[in-house]
Amino acid sequence: MELKQAWRMNGFVALIGGLAVLAICVIAGITSVVVMADGGSAALAVVVVLAIVIGLATLLAMSGLTVVGPNEARVVQFFGRYVGSVSEPGFVSVIPLADKQTISLRIRNFETQTLKVNDADGNPVEIGAVVVYRVVDSFKAAFAVDDYEQYVATQSEAAVRHLATIHPYDAHEADRISLRDGATVAEELTDELRERTESAGIEIIEARITHLAYAPEIAQAMLVRQQASQVVAARQQIVEGAVGMVGLALDRLSDQGIVELDDERRAQMVSNLLVVLCGDRATQPVVNAGSLYA
Numbered sequence: 001m002e003l004k005q006a007w008r009m010n011g012f013v014a015l016i017g018g019l020a021v022l023a024i025c026v027i028a029g030i031t032s033v034v035v036m037a038d039g040g041s042a043a044l045a046v047v048v049v050l051a052i053v054i055g056l057a058t059l060l061a062m063s064g065l066t067v068v069g070p071n072e073a074r075v076v077q078f079f080g081r082y083v084g085s086v087s088e089p090g091f092v093s094v095i096p097l098a099d100k101q102t103i104s105l106r107i108r109n110f111e112t113q114t115l116k117v118n119d120a121d122g123n124p125v126e127i128g129a130v131v132v133y134r135v136v137d138s139f140k141a142a143f144a145v146d147d148y149e150q151y152v153a154t155q156s157e158a159a160v161r162h163l164a165t166i167h168p169y170d171a172h173e174a175d176r177i178s179l180r181d182g183a184t185v186a187e188e189l190t191d192e193l194r195e196r197t198e199s200a201g202i203e204i205i206e207a208r209i210t211h212l213a214y215a216p217e218i219a220q221a222m223l224v225r226q227q228a229s230q231v232v233a234a235r236q237q238i239v240e241g242a243v244g245m246v247g248l249a250l251d252r253l254s255d256q257g258i259v260e261l262d263d264e265r266r267a268q269m270v271s272n273l274l275v276v277l278c279g280d281r282a283t284q285p286v287v288n289a290g291s292l293y294a
Contacts, residue, residue, distance in 0.1 A: 006084025137201025
């Protein structure tokens with residue numbers, strides 16, 4: 001079975017028509033009883049019975065009246081059989097004696113608990129996410145799963161755990177995705193949740209990581225490691241820039257013929273420039289008052 005529209009009619013038309021029939025039945029019944037009491041024909045008893053039967057039938061028909069709010073759907077069941085859904089807001093009348101279950105079609109937010117899980121490198125991390133979703137198929141939401149809200153909550157936590165196990169907290173290689181790559185990780189999480197919740201008639205609008213941190217027992221050690229990595233990366237960049245500047249200086253000196261240096265003096269000059277450029281403290285210059293080779 002799949003989602004379909006239930007039979008319905010305008011609720012105000014059904015209400016006014018039902019009240020009019022009830023009024024006619026009451027008037028006809030009372031009139032017949034009065035005439036029979038005055039010695040009228042016994043055949044009027046049939047009119048009384050018909051008025052009662054029609055009145056009861058009209059009351060049963062009016063039990064199908066229901067109100068559908070904006071961004072809501074009414075799933076209609078007739079003695080256990082799905083007959084359709086009504087999603088247009090307003091006052092309507094459906095099949096009498098039917099069970100009408102309300103399914104909200106509004107956009108909802110669900111925030112997972114802070115989960116503790118090992119990442120791809122085996123480091124314990126704390127991770128949490130927020131999921132934005134809505135129901136797009138009221139039939140699946142009502143009958144494909146027992147409780148679609150609980151289903152989304154369970155699948156969201158499962159998807160977040162799976163995501164954390166396939167990516168590291170920090171990627172030390174350029175071509176590796178880490179949990180800190182917000183846009184990429186959010187897209188992966190959204191795609192996985194869409195696959196998991198499609199069978200429940202749920203549309204995942206967005207899913208994003210809202211909390212990400214190392215577990216307390218290794219947080220301090222990981223902080224030291226991150227600082228060391230940053231220092232190494234900074235030093236590497238400084239060295240690359242310094243080597244380029246030294247090469248540029250030597251080339252300029254050679255091209256412009258300012259001074260001719262032998263290999264030993266070139267090596268000494270390179271050493272001095274690298275010390276000045278790569279050092280983390282200010283250097284004290286020494287002025288040579290003699291000759292170049294003194």
